[in-house]
Amino acid sequence: MLLTVCLTVSVGFAQAPAEHTLKAAYLYNFTRYIAWPDDAWSEGQQEFVIGVIGNNPFDTTLDQIAGKRLAQKRPLVIKYFKTLADYKPCHILFVAADSPADVHAAILRQTRNQPVLVVGERTGFAEDGATVNFVLLPDGSIRIEMNIDAMNRGRMQTSAQLLKLATVVRDRGAE
Known part of the structure; x- marks a missing residue:
């Protein structure tokens, strides 16, 4: 169901690969x-913020979605952070694959125990503590890995529908 919704949302946003x-x-x-x-x-904050750190692989796609949609009944805002020093708190943070390993590690330290859905696309990122990791399969489809330990630390709850689509992982070394 989520995949169907994702494909529906993505129609018309052909600028990004x-x-x-x-x-x-x-x-x-x-x-x-x-x-x-x-x-x-935070007090008085009305927006739902999706952040992207590193090079923006989405072209204008996220901005186009934000211009047409609400997120949890709130205006959706996209913020881009070129470096870790630019980072400001957000609700979802996408860490671009080309960000250096030390940036990946620093983001995980900085957002640990915070209600931030940290999303990446680097092998092992979910086991390292990210909440979600995208895995590109040979057929071009995308599998999502979801770290339930990270979800719990951030006090976020996911729907059963999403969990059915995800490969559930835990922090590296967790039982």
Whole structure:
């Protein structure tokens, strides 16, 4: 069901390569299938923020989605952070694959125990502590890995529908 919704959202957003168009649709749809705790919004904050750190692989796709959609009944805002020093708190943070390993590790340290859905596309990133990792399969489809330990640390809850689509993983070394 989520994949169908993702494909529906991605229609008409052909500027980014198909892989990243689908990933952008997943990022938006996570807002529909994951619940954030009330304290994920600072006092007076009305926006739902998706951040991208590193080079933006989505072209204008995320901005186009944000211009047409709400996220959890809130205006959807996309913020781009070129470096770790630019990072500001957000609800979903996509870490581009070309970001250096030390940036991946620093983001995981900085967001640990925070209600931030950290999403990446690097082998082993979910087991390292990211909440979600995209895995590109040989046939061009995308599998999502979801780290339930990271979900619990961030006090986020996911729907059963999303869990059925995901490969559930745990932190490296967790039992």
